[in-house]
Amino acid sequence: MNIIDDLILHSPALIVAIPLLGAFLTPLVSRINDKLRNIFVIFIVLFTSAIVLLLANDIYSLGGKIHTYVFGGSAAVTQGGFAIRILFEVDGLNIFMALIATILAIAGVIYSWSFMKENTGLDKYYTLYLLIIAGMFGMILTGDMFNFFVFLEITSIASCALIAFWTNKGKAIDAGFKYIVISSIGALFILFAIAILYGQYNALNMAVLADKIQFSFLDKIALAVLITGLAMKAGIVPMHMWLPDAYGRAPSSVTLILVGATQASLYGALRMIFTVYGGSLSNTLNQIGDVNIDLNLLLGIFIVALALVTIFIGVLMALKENNFKRMIAFAAVAEIGYMILAIGAALTTVFSATDTGTGVMALKGGLFHILNDALDVGLLFLVAGAIYYATKETSLNRLGGLARNMKYTTIFFLIGLLAVSGMPPMNGFASKLIIYESTYQVNPILSIIAILCSILLLAVFVKVFHSAFLGPKQSRFDEVKEVPKSMLLAMGIIACIIIFIGLFPNLVIDNIVQPAVNAITNNSNYISNVIGGI
Amino acid sequence: MIYNIPYIAVVALILIGLYAVIFKRNLIKIVIGITLIESGVNLFLITLAFREDSIAPIYRGSGSRIMDMSLPVPHALTLTSIVIGVAVLALMLSLIIHLYKHYNTLDASKIGREEE
Numbered sequence: 001m002n003i004i005d006d007l008i009l010h011s012p013a014l015i016v017a018i019p020l021l022g023a024f025l026t027p028l029v030s031r032i033n034d035k036l037r038n039i040f041v042i043f044i045v046l047f048t049s050a051i052v053l054l055l056a057n058d059i060y061s062l063g064g065k066i067h068t069y070v071f072g073g074s075a076a077v078t079q080g081g082f083a084i085r086i087l088f089e090v091d092g093l094n095i096f097m098a099l100i101a102t103i104l105a106i107a108g109v110i111y112s113w114s115f116m117k118e119n120t121g122l123d124k125y126y127t128l129y130l131l132i133i134a135g136m137f138g139m140i141l142t143g144d145m146f147n148f149f150v151f152l153e154i155t156s157i158a159s160c161a162l163i164a165f166w167t168n169k170g171k172a173i174d175a176g177f178k179y180i181v182i183s184s185i186g187a188l189f190i191l192f193a194i195a196i197l198y199g200q201y202n203a204l205n206m207a208v209l210a211d212k213i214q215f216s217f218l219d220k221i222a223l224a225v226l227i228t229g230l231a232m233k234a235g236i237v238p239m240h241m242w243l244p245d246a247y248g249r250a251p252s253s254v255t256l257i258l259v260g261a262t263q264a265s266l267y268g269a270l271r272m273i274f275t276v277y278g279g280s281l282s283n284t285l286n287q288i289g290d291v292n293i294d295l296n297l298l299l300g301i302f303i304v305a306l307a308l309v310t311i312f313i314g315v316l317m318a319l320k321e322n323n324f325k326r327m328i329a330f331a332a333v334a335e336i337g338y339m340i341l342a343i344g345a346a347l348t349t350v351f352s353a354t355d356t357g358t359g360v361m362a363l364k365g366g367l368f369h370i371l372n373d374a375l376d377v378g379l380l381f382l383v384a385g386a387i388y389y390a391t392k393e394t395s396l397n398r399l400g401g402l403a404r405n406m407k408y409t410t411i412f413f414l415i416g417l418l419a420v421s422g423m424p425p426m427n428g429f430a431s432k433l434i435i436y437e438s439t440y441q442v443n444p445i446l447s448i449i450a451i452l453c454s455i456l457l458l459a460v461f462v463k464v465f466h467s468a469f470l471g472p473k474q475s476r477f478d479e480v481k482e483v484p485k486s487m488l489l490a491m492g493i494i495a496c497i498i499i500f501i502g503l504f505p506n507l508v509i510d511n512i513v514q515p516a517v518n519a520i521t522n523n524s525n526y527i528s529n530v531i532g533g534i
Numbered sequence: 535m536i537y538n539i540p541y542i543a544v545v546a547l548i549l550i551g552l553y554a555v556i557f558k559r560n561l562i563k564i565v566i567g568i569t570l571i572e573s574g575v576n577l578f579l580i581t582l583a584f585r586e587d588s589i590a591p592i593y594r595g596s597g598s599r600i601m602d603m604s605l606p607v608p609h610a611l612t613l614t615s616i617v618i619g620v621a622v623l624a625l626m627l628s629l630i631i632h633l634y635k636h637y638n639t640l641d642a643s644k645i646g647r648e649e650e
Binding site for chain 2: 082084146149150153157160161164167170171173174175176180181184185188191192195198199202204245
């Protein structure tokens with residue numbers, strides 16, 4: 001067996017272990033030289049990304065392949081039938097999310113090089129940064145409920161410390177405190193739900209749980225508590241109030257990785273709903289008064305309602321916001337709304353036998369939008385960070401005429417603006433079109449609201465573009481220069497991917513999104529991969 | 535009934551904690567609320583570990599009744615959860631120290647309201 005095969009075999013463990021090791025080596029390397037430390041961190045992230053790509057290649061080469069990695073043993077279930085071993089299970093959905101996290105991590109560390117240069121305490125900054133990356137990958141790849149909770153907490157502790165990184169600003173600390181309160185309560189809710197499930201089935205393994213689940217009354221409580229906890233972490237209205245603060249006050253490079261951490265929670269919700277509960281959602285009736293209603297329908301309608309509120313509130317708050325980064329953060333709330341709109345729409349239809357592909361299409365749109373949102377919103381945050389770096393201004397009222405001094409940043413902002421508001425030929429258009437189409441088949445009103453809010457989002461960003469980049473030259477900004485190369489490079493990487501996906505959406509959908517959709521809809525495959533090995 | 539007392543305590547702890555987090559304005563009290571929720575969840579995990587007629591999982595040579603032992607997984611989970619809880623608690627308290635230095639108050643409604 002050659003080394004590449006070995007790497008692929010152990011890749012799920014390595015993807016988490018390498019950033020974790022790197023995180024704790026960073027302070028040591030930092031003693032030698034600052035530049036060496038930056039190179040070391042970028043090397044760690046690139047190495048991790050290479051392993052993710054190897055694993056992705058392995059997963060995609062065989063359709064429907066699931067890579068199961070059991071820690072400390074060969075089979076997931078021990079003698080006597082105890083499913084207590086920790087395992088990582090990687091299928092199309094996991095690797096899809098891991099690829100998103102990879103892009104964000106690479107862009108984030110490259111951007112940090114110049115953006116954070118003038119700060120002190122950078123050894124701690126990079127340690128926490130790598131810890132978030134490790135936690136994020138852990139959340140995405142794990143196949144064990146309790147393990148998911150642990151990685152969730154690692155991610156939230158590290159991100160909280162980074163949100164409050166600029167401790168000279170009171171508002172940043174306030175944002176960090178809000179974030180840790182919400183995320184630790186959310187995580188405790190998740191742990192409570194895990195405990196309910198463990199109490200009934202003696203298992204923590206997602207696949208074993210999905211196999212054994214009976215859909216008792218307690219399971220329904222656990223599902224509700226789980227979704228509440230994950231919705232808190234994912235920033236869905238009415239638990240969104242931490243998100244604009246955290247996104248807006250954190251350094252831009254941190255915000256980028258926070259977008260990934262938020263989406264990892266969204267992934268958790270998808271995994272719980274569709275894989276753990278998926279098999280029994282459709283044939284479980286729920287009695288409300290005298291009416292029997294399918295649970296998946298109930299859950300779907302509930303999620304769609306939440307999604308519409310999320311989109312509305314996100315867009316409306318973005319309209320009246322004056323702080324650049326907080327405004328983008330509200331737009332990010334709206335974008336999360338689009339994803340869960342598609343997921344909710346899919347839930348109502350995907351399990352029914354008479355479904356003619358609407359559910360699968362909605363799922364495709366929703367998952368594709370997760371990728372696109374990470375890139376679009378991420379790029380906008382990086383641009384906002386670049387403007388802050390160059391001018392030290394955050395309020396839109398005091399900006400103006402920057403297109404003269406910062407022409408590359410202006411172009412990147414224009415790309416992000418068009419992408420986030422769903423304009424062709426950017427990637428946001430491709431995924432939003434699928435979401436409109438599929439939600440139209442569920443209920444036309446949904447797609448009308450979605451399109452309307454998308455237009456409002458365009459209005460918001462055109463306003464920003466006008467007030468920050470156009471307009472008369474301001475003498476205060478005469479000295480403003482284009483941002484350093486590393487920041488341009490990070491923005492350029494994301495902008496290139498945005499344009500590439502926008503031009504060839506089918507290529508991405510067929511090769512990356514479709515396997516993820518197959519993985520979600522086919523949970524028996526996921527189960528048999530673990531149970532079959534007894 | 536006696537077996538249900540821990541579950542009642544769990545629900546009570548979690549509800550008291552949630553009440554403190556939602557309605558109290560003092561940051562320290564919010565932190566206490568979170569700690570209460572955490573204790574509730576930990577107590578829940580520990581309570582789940584006990585099954586009727588099971589014995590403590592202490593292995594004592596060949597004569598042990600292995601199949602009667604309760605599975606020690608929840609204990610491991612609780613330990614992990616306690617450790618995480620301590621880290622979160624320390625982080626929250628250190629943030630509160632910083633907040634107090636900036637605003638000279640622990641009232642959540644007076645924090646972070648200044649104009650930029």
